[in-house]
Amino acid sequence: MSNAYNKLYKLLNKYRKYILIMIDTIIAVVSFLSPHIISGIHPDKIEWFKNTWYIYTIIYISTFIIMGVYKNIWRYAGIQDIYKCLQASVIANLLFLIFTKSFNIFIRYYVYIVAFFVTSFCTMAIRVVYRAVLIIGDRNTKKLSLYTNIMIVGAGQATVAILNEISRNNPNNYMVRCIVDDDETKIGRSINSVPVVSLTDKIPTMINKYNIEEIILSIPSIDKDNKKRILDICANTRCKLKILPEVYSLITNGNNIMDKIREVQVEDLLGREPIDLDCTLTKKYIQEKTILVTGGGGSIGSELCRQISSYSPKKLIILDIYENNAYNIQQELIRAYGNKLDIEVEIASVRDKNKLNQIFELKKIDIVFHAAAHKHVPLMEKNPEEAIKNNVIGTYNVVQAAHKYNVEKFVLISTDKAVNPTNVMGATKRIAEMIIQSYNRHSETDFVAVRFGNVLGSNGSVIPLFKEQIKEGGPVTVTHEEITRYFMTIPEAVQLVLRASSMAEGGEIFVLDMGEPVKIKDLAYNLIKLSGLEPEVDIEIEYTGLRPGEKLYEELLISSSENQVKTSIDKIFIETPKEIDEYELFELIKELEQAAHDIDIETILILIGKLVPTYKRTINEKCSEGIV
Numbered sequence: 001m002s003n004a005y006n007k008l009y010k011l012l013n014k015y016r017k018y019i020l021i022m023i024d025t026i027i028a029v030v031s032f033l034s035p036h037i038i039s040g041i042h043p044d045k046i047e048w049f050k051n052t053w054y055i056y057t058i059i060y061i062s063t064f065i066i067m068g069v070y071k072n073i074w075r076y077a078g079i080q081d082i083y084k085c086l087q088a089s090v091i092a093n094l095l096f097l098i099f100t101k102s103f104n105i106f107i108r109y110y111v112y113i114v115a116f117f118v119t120s121f122c123t124m125a126i127r128v129v130y131r132a133v134l135i136i137g138d139r140n141t142k143k144l145s146l147y148t149n150i151m152i153v154g155a156g157q158a159t160v161a162i163l164n165e166i167s168r169n170n171p172n173n174y175m176v177r178c179i180v181d182d183d184e185t186k187i188g189r190s191i192n193s194v195p196v197v198s199l200t201d202k203i204p205t206m207i208n209k210y211n212i213e214e215i216i217l218s219i220p221s222i223d224k225d226n227k228k229r230i231l232d233i234c235a236n237t238r239c240k241l242k243i244l245p246e247v248y249s250l251i252t253n254g255n256n257i258m259d260k261i262r263e264v265q266v267e268d269l270l271g272r273e274p275i276d277l278d279c280t281l282t283k284k285y286i287q288e289k290t291i292l293v294t295g296g297g298g299s300i301g302s303e304l305c306r307q308i309s310s311y312s313p314k315k316l317i318i319l320d321i322y323e324n325n326a327y328n329i330q331q332e333l334i335r336a337y338g339n340k341l342d343i344e345v346e347i348a349s350v351r352d353k354n355k356l357n358q359i360f361e362l363k364k365i366d367i368v369f370h371a372a373a374h375k376h377v378p379l380m381e382k383n384p385e386e387a388i389k390n391n392v393i394g395t396y397n398v399v400q401a402a403h404k405y406n407v408e409k410f411v412l413i414s415t416d417k418a419v420n421p422t423n424v425m426g427a428t429k430r431i432a433e434m435i436i437q438s439y440n441r442h443s444e445t446d447f448v449a450v451r452f453g454n455v456l457g458s459n460g461s462v463i464p465l466f467k468e469q470i471k472e473g474g475p476v477t478v479t480h481e482e483i484t485r486y487f488m489t490i491p492e493a494v495q496l497v498l499r500a501s502s503m504a505e506g507g508e509i510f511v512l513d514m515g516e517p518v519k520i521k522d523l524a525y526n527l528i529k530l531s532g533l534e535p536e537v538d539i540e541i542e543y544t545g546l547r548p549g550e551k552l553y554e555e556l557l558i559s560s561s562e563n564q565v566k567t568s569i570d571k572i573f574i575e576t577p578k579e580i581d582e583y584e585l586f587e588l589i590k591e592l593e594q595a596a597h598d599i600d601i602e603t604i605l606i607l608i609g610k611l612v613p614t615y616k617r618t619i620n621e622k623c624s625e626g627i628v
Contacts, residue, residue: 004184004229009135011428013090014134017070019177020070020126020127021061021064021070023126024060024061024064024123024126025057026060027118027119027122027123027126028056028057028061028119029053029057029202030118030122031114031115031118031119031122032052032056032057032111032115033053033532034114034115034118039235040614043283043302044218046256047427049438050085050578052100052105052107055096055099055100056115059092059093059095059096059099060089060093060096060119062091062283063088063091063092063095064123067084067087067088067091068084068306069084069085072344074151078262081127082127082128085123085124085127086120086124089116089119089120089123090116090120092119093112093116093119096112097112100350102456111470122194134442144342147173147174147175148172148173148174148175148213148214148236149175149177149204149210149211149212149213149214150174150175150176150177150213150214150216151176151178151179151180151206151207151210151212151214151215151216151239152176152178152179152180152194152215152216152217152218153178153179153180153181153200153203153216153217153218153219153230153234154179154181154216154217154218154219154222155179155181155183155186155196156181156218156416158218158219158220158221159179159191159218160192161266162216162218162261163176163191163192163194167192169315173337174214174291174620176194177194177210177212177433178194178195178196178197178206178210178212179191179194179195179196179197180196180197180198180199180200180203180206181196181199181200182199182226184199187199192220197209197210197460198231200230200233201233203215203230203233203234203237204233204236207237207239207551208430209254212237212239213239213240214239214240214241214242214263215232215234215237215239215241215242216242216243216244216590217230217234217241217243217244217264218244219244222243223494224386229603231243231264234264234532235264235526235529237535238532238534239532240365240532241264241530242261242262242263242264243261243262243263244260244266248461263530263532265456265530268627272334279311279495279498279499279502281502281503282311282498282499282501282502283311283312284502285367285501285502286308286311286312286313286367286502287311287312287313288312288313288314288319288361289313289314289366289367289408290313290314290315290365290366290367291308291313291315291317291365291366291367291369291460292317292319292359292363292365292367292368292369293305293308293317293318293319293368293369293371294319294320294350294368294370294371294372294398295319295320295326295327295350295370295371295372295373295413296317296318296319296326296329296345296367296371297318297320297322297324297325297326297328298320298325298371298372299327299455299490300371300413300490300493300494301318301320301327301369301371301372301388302328303490303491303493303494304371304497304498305318305329305333306329306332306333306493306494307410307491307494307498308369308498309333309336309337309341309343310396312340313341314342314366314401315343315344315346315363316333316341316342316343316344317343317344317346317359317363317365318330318344318345318346318370319342319345319347319348319350319359320345320346320347320351321347321348321349321372323347326345326347327345330343330345333447338357339425343559344363345621346359349394350370350372350390350394350395350397350398351389351390351393351394351397352397353397353400356401357401357404357405359401360401360402360404360405360407361405364405365402365405365407366407366408366409367407367408367410367411367501368398368407368409368410368411369411369413369497369501370395370398370410370411370412370413371413372385372390372394372396372398373390373391373395373413373429373432374386374390374391374425375415375425376425377423377425377426377547377548377550378547378548378550380423380424380425380428381423381424381425381547381548384424384596384601384605384608385595385596385597385599385601385604386596387424387425387426387428388593388595388596388604389593390565391425391428391431391432392432392435392589392592392593393430393592393596395412395432395435395436395591395595396435396589398410399435399436399439399447402437402445403443403444403445406444407445407446408445408446409445409446409447409448409501409504410436410445410446410447410448410451411448411449411450411497411500411501411504412432412433412436412447412448412449413449413450413497414429414432414433414449414450414451414452414509415429415451415453416451416452416454416486417429417451417461418430418432418433418451419451419614420614420616421612421614421615421616422550422551422615422616423548423550423551424605426613426615427608427612427615428608429492430612430614431589431608431611431612432449433449433451433509433587434501434580434585434611435589436448436449437449437509437577437580438580438585438586440506440507441582445506446504446505446506446507447507448500448501448504448506448507448508448509448510449508449509449510450485450496450497450501450509450510450512451509451510451511451512451538451575452488452493452496452499452511452512453485453486453487453488453512454485454486454487454488454489454490455489455490455493456487456488456490462485462520462523463523463527465477466523466524466527467527469539470496470528470531470533470539473539474539474540475539475540475541476520476524476525476527476528476540476541476575477542477543477544477545478520478540478541478542478543479520479543479544479545479546479547479550480520480543480545480546480552481521481543482519482521482552483519483520483521483546483550483553484518484519484520484552484553485517485518485553486517486518487518487523489513496510496512496572498571499569499572503567503568503569507577508574508575508577509574509575509577510573510574511572511573511574511575512571512572512573513571513572513573515543517553521541524541525541534539571621584610585611588607588610588611589611591607592604592607593602593605607625
């Protein structure tokens with residue numbers, strides 16, 4: 001039986017256009033004859049039919065050809081294709097009516113009416129049958145392939161779109177076995193013949209009942225709490241998880257909705273609403289400006305370049321010491337924008353004061369985003385002189401150049417580790433904040449900082465490390481069972497930087513309300529579950545102890561919460577600045593620079609303690625790689 005289907009399938013595919021023309025010709029002739037048969041056969045009618053049937057058929061087939069009905073790929077046909085077929089049928093019958101009236105050919109009106117309805121119904125019906133035969137043929141040619149049993153969570157419009165697309169085109173060999181939804185009125189009903197079987201709390205039971213291998217969360221507008229709840233239930237199964245993005249990402253512009261479905265990422269499990277800010281002011285102040293991004297090849301710097309490019313700057317200058325990263329983002333933006341974006345790359349170090357001054361003098365820079373920094377906590381504990389050279393002296397060099405050449409705005413990318421720091425990296429970023437706040441008091445340039453927590457997927461973040469450890473079969477190493485961190489995605493972090501800089505007046509340290517901190521242990525568990533494995537069973541968790549300079553938790557503000565000033569933008573706050581002894585600050589920075597040059601570690605740590613009184617030096621000679 002399957003061989004017969006396959007042969008028919010190949011034959012229809014090869015001669016599909018001619019077969020459809022032949023079928024439509026037969027339909028046109030029969031449709032035109034049918035009203036005469038209905039009203040009774042008479043010799044005059046037969047003679048009249050002989051003289052007019054070919055006119056109707058030629059007009060009908062010609063209209064279908066001109067309107068492109070035979071160009072449609074009916075395997076993937078939808079409502080629009082059926083509508084186009086109906087439209088062609090209407091036009092063909094109207095043309096025949098006009099033709100016969102113009103040449104005084106007498107035809108009774110019931111003939112037009114019956115012929116129209118019969119041709120319209122038959123031409124559309126034959127295409128539905130044709131499509132069904134092709135689909136059966138497709139399935140039989142794939143009979144050796146295994147179907148993937150899937151469950152869809154959500155019984156709304158997005159699920160209808162998914163089911164429609166799967167029925168038209170199913171390269172993944174999906175077999176939708178069931179749908180679950182929290183609307184009790186939908187239980188027991190079906191969508192496209194797929195049953196809605198239960199509420200979401202019964203997902204594990206339904207997985208066993210229907211042998212589900214993959215789950216698709218198809219509720220794009222779901223709130224954060226329900227999203228986390230459902231994903232937590234799904235993550236405790238061994239099914240592969242996929243998700244539709246937020247509503248604003250679902251504008252497919254005619255594309256396959258299945259292309260919008262993506263793997264569930266760990267950020268989906270954080271239980272925090274994504275930050276979505278109005279960027280009208282951001283565009284207004286970046287447009288037609290010359291922008292410099294230091295560290296432009298890094299994870300934060302490259303995302304800054306991407307988002308800045310979308311706001312039509314006059315020129316974008318990417319500065320980085322690592323040429324491969326700088327080249328990669330340059331080529332990505334050239335592919336995306338072509339000649340619409342004026343982009344330059346400067347291979348330089350922020351430690352090179354002379355090169356920086358040359359760049360600032362020649363390029364007439366309007367806005368600086370300073371993202372260049374050493375960020376690895378344990379590595380900077382081991383090499384504090386490098387943290388000083390890059391994070392303190394490098395920032396000082398860029399700040400001086402921005403001030404000297406009258407840059408409009410300078411935005412420092414800071415970190416939550418600058419708050420009451422217990423490590424060299426955090427302390428150097430706090431010193432960088434102090435430098436820009438001091439310069440802001442005397443400069444025409446507006447100096448500001450933006451402080452946020454860990455970014456998911458950034459260079460050196462804990463998530464790539466966990467993924468590698470899971471890939472290798474474990475164990476996954478967590479420093480402490482109770483350790484927590486704030487998290488945000490890279491695009492969110494950059495969106496905050498750009499929005500804050502657009503509203504800055506100078507001297508502010510902007511802080512993002514990042515929601516609740518996340519336990520690193522929970523993050524590790526979720527990543528293991530997303531890999532289809534079970535924590536502590538398939539992959540062990542190993543607690544290694546806090547590393548040099550590491551805290552159990554991070555703080556976003558230096559001062560207590562009453563010193564937060566809420567801005568007009570939801571989720572963005574400003575820290576009330578502390579008084580700084582500028583003379584002492586810059587004298588100690590000179591001493592720091594010399595100590596870093598001499599690699600005098602003890603002096604460096606003493607000077608950091610003088611500059612940042614809240615710095616709590618940790619005594620721990622053990623050092624491991626990585627960062628949380």
